[in-house]
Amino acid sequence: MLRVEGVTAGYGPITVLRDVGFEARAGEVTAIMGRNGAGKSTLLKCVMGLVPATAGTIVLDGIEVHRLPAHRVPHHGVAYVPQGRRLFGPLTVAENLSVGLYARDGGPEVRAAVLELFPRLRERLGQVSSTLSGGEQQMLAIARALCLEPKVLMLDEPTEGLQPSMIRLIQDTVLRLKDTGVATILVEQRVDAALRVADAIAFMANGRIAETARAADLTPEARQFADHVGV
Amino acid sequence: MAAVLALTAVGLNLVFGVMRVVNVAHGEFFMLGAIGAWFVTHYLPVPAAMAWIAALVIAPLAVGAIAALADVTVLKRLKYDPEATIVATIGLLYIFQQAALSFYGPDARPVAPPFHLRLQLPWFGYSGYKLFVVVAAAVILLGVWLLMTRTRAGLVMRATQVDRDTARNFGIDVDRVYAGTFALGAALAAAAAVLIVPIQQAHYLMGHDPLLLSFIVVIIGGLGSLRGTLVAALVIGLSDGVISMFFSPTLAKIIATLAVALVLVFRPQGLFGAKE
Ligand SMILES: Nc1ncnc2c1ncn2[C@@H]1O[C@H](COP(=O)(O)OP(=O)(O)OP(=O)(O)O)[C@@H](O)[C@H]1O
Ligand SMILES: [Mg+2]
Numbered sequence: 435m436l437r438v439e440g441v442t443a444g445y446g447p448i449t450v451l452r453d454v455g456f457e458a459r460a461g462e463v464t465a466i467m468g469r470n471g472a473g474k475s476t477l478l479k480c481v482m483g484l485v486p487a488t489a490g491t492i493v494l495d496g497i498e499v500h501r502l503p504a505h506r507v508p509h510h511g512v513a514y515v516p517q518g519r520r521l522f523g524p525l526t527v528a529e530n531l532s533v534g535l536y537a538r539d540g541g542p543e544v545r546a547a548v549l550e551l552f553p554r555l556r557e558r559l560g561q562v563s564s565t566l567s568g569g570e571q572q573m574l575a576i577a578r579a580l581c582l583e584p585k586v587l588m589l590d591e592p593t594e595g596l597q598p599s600m601i602r603l604i605q606d607t608v609l610r611l612k613d614t615g616v617a618t619i620l621v622e623q624r625v626d627a628a629l630r631v632a633d634a635i636a637f638m639a640n641g642r643i644a645e646t647a648r649a650a651d652l653t654p655e656a657r658q659f660a661d662h663v664g665v
Numbered sequence: 666m667a668a669v670l671a672l673t674a675v676g677l678n679l680v681f682g683v684m685r686v687v688n689v690a691h692g693e694f695f696m697l698g699a700i701g702a703w704f705v706t707h708y709l710p711v712p713a714a715m716a717w718i719a720a721l722v723i724a725p726l727a728v729g730a731i732a733a734l735a736d737v738t739v740l741k742r743l744k745y746d747p748e749a750t751i752v753a754t755i756g757l758l759y760i761f762q763q764a765a766l767s768f769y770g771p772d773a774r775p776v777a778p779p780f781h782l783r784l785q786l787p788w789f790g791y792s793g794y795k796l797f798v799v800v801a802a803a804v805i806l807l808g809v810w811l812l813m814t815r816t817r818a819g820l821v822m823r824a825t826q827v828d829r830d831t832a833r834n835f836g837i838d839v840d841r842v843y844a845g846t847f848a849l850g851a852a853l854a855a856a857a858a859v860l861i862v863p864i865q866q867a868h869y870l871m872g873h874d875p876l877l878l879s880f881i882v883v884i885i886g887g888l889g890s891l892r893g894t895l896v897a898a899l900v901i902g903l904s905d906g907v908i909s910m911f912f913s914p915t916l917a918k919i920i921a922t923l924a925v926a927l928v929l930v931f932r933p934q935g936l937f938g939a940k941e
Binding site: 482484505506507514516520529533537582585 | 683800817820821827828830831832833834835836837838839
């Protein structure tokens, strides 16, 4: 579905990603793991066009995503839940969802389907989003992304700082989306969480993909976690 | 005049709010609007009232187009860096002024009001036109408010204002939003000028006062706050008029300056501005 090959990227003169390659398949969750500063967030920003790739290709169903300006990427069905959520704080829940619907002209039925997944948001449509609880904010960040009816959904540490029941809820949502054929890319720090939802895991270190593995072949004690995540 | 001041100040504040650009050339868009009105009413071979109405449409559109061009050719190249754009808009101010001087000349020229109606009203004195200006400005402001709060374009502008990278991630073409916002801000100043020019005459240096007053309004009302701008424009505009009439214009300026100083010291984010 989404194939990244030989991508090099960075911020100005600083190169962060070096020759990165991996593939995210439809109906699968691909987890990206690695230590702080390994370049996980930069990789997602690069797919979104916020950090330009200076070499390599990013291809989604034959479309060369790396050639598009950032604002054209979501039109092709790439949705992004950034680290720290980055909601439009002064806007209401309903307005945040409307921004999500904007790029692909999603109608009321798209919105209704998304709210079906998060009934708690439906009760708070008129609330200013910065006043939501942390868990509700994360739900809204995911709901806003789903308003794009994405083919590829990228989530950057969506369960950071949340309580266990909320983490479950978000994981269950990710698992449900899998059945609809979405290719999910999930940046995750915790081993148990990754093993619970992921089909494949790509380990990043120093701006490279150091190793990839099928989640089914790994146990929580696997060497890869000790090597690349440091548990 | 409070109503016209509000239009100009809202334009300035919109540009600052969405783009984080302090537009020092904003008063020149006002001036260009007035001069545009003079050209339209002078050369269009129709009755004065119709010519003026044409000017109210054409001048803001033309000034908006000039602003969009300035945005794309100058501000965008500076990547909207806050400091660089201040210097650049000072440059634009000078260019617009010199262009007006060359093409229009140093004279102040009158524009005929669309109608002469003598009314006996408290406050507005005898001029029915002044009353019309207030109503027209209020209608335009209401339109801006509806645009910002009720339309897709307004939503897109507000989302861009909050977080431009995330706006891009949701398909918003930030460059287009910026060009449109800059054009809208300039068009509001131009519309204000077309409204005022039958009272004031068009002159190539007339942009200074509205710029200064708009800054005062925006500082008092709060940067980026539409509501604050309206309230502050009303207070400043009315008190300026009343104090100038009963005491002296100098006293009015002194009081306005004092108000700015007090707000800057005690509430630097403005009366309605959000704390960072
Ligand atoms: N805007 C920026 N400008 C310059 N360097 C940056 C910028 N953002 C990130 N970096 C650098 O890029 C490297 C990778 O950062 P990135 O945020 O991708 O890491 P990460 O794997 O997501 O880490 P974390 O687990 O802490 O979220 C870091 O060394 C960081 O300092
Ligand atoms: Mg990160």
